[in-house]
């Protein structure tokens with residue numbers, strides 16, 4: 001099971017994610033309490049090293065701005081978390097993760113036709129477009145057009161529900177932000193618990 005820890009805003013959190021065995025970390029470059037500058041993301045990315053992939057999260061950002069941030073921060077993926085068109089995604093300089101809300105007005109068939117390496121299904125937006133900490137009804141993912149090999153499950157995951165999520169959905173990866181935080185900051189114990197349980201759950205199959 002692949003794990004993405006999103007909303008990294010400190011060197012401590014970045015190193016906990018790496019040491020716990022996360023496969024990807026996410027930096028938010030959109031309106032959010034977790035937004036960080038590109039130059040700081042570069043420093044975090046360098047500190048983490050090449051084995052953990054870096055994902056930049058954007059919401060309806062201009063393509064030129066994204067390209068610049070990808071270069072500055074040394075990103076491996078861009079996560080398009082807004083209303084970006086398929087044509088827009090094709091202009092991205094690195095592989096794309098396209099985020100859709102579980103209550104999006106389009107079908108799973110259309111979502112998985114979007115030109116992205118991975119499709120992240122998240123809960124509907126709250127204060128910001130992501131990071132709501134809310135779950136949704138996972139049973140909707142049993143739709144035959146959901147390609148589990150390209151699915152990243154997000155939205156309200158936490159150390160207590162991750163084993164059930166992994167066993168029942170079996171996505172390509174799971175993504176988390178609020179569920180490994182205490183008082184709005186990443187929590188070392190929760191990060192380790194989450195990654196261990198996400199990766200351990202597959203061995204119970």
Ligand SMILES: O=C(O)c1ccccc1NCC(=O)[C@H](O)[C@H](O)COP(=O)(O)O
Pocket residue numbers: 006007026028030031032033034057059081122128129130131132133134154155156157175176177178179
């Ligand atoms: O996390 C944010 O603050 C955020 C803000 C704006 C757009 C996207 C954002 N996060 C994207 C993610 O990939 C989160 O991990 C995802 O929404 C799940 O968040 P959570 O429910 O808190 O685990």
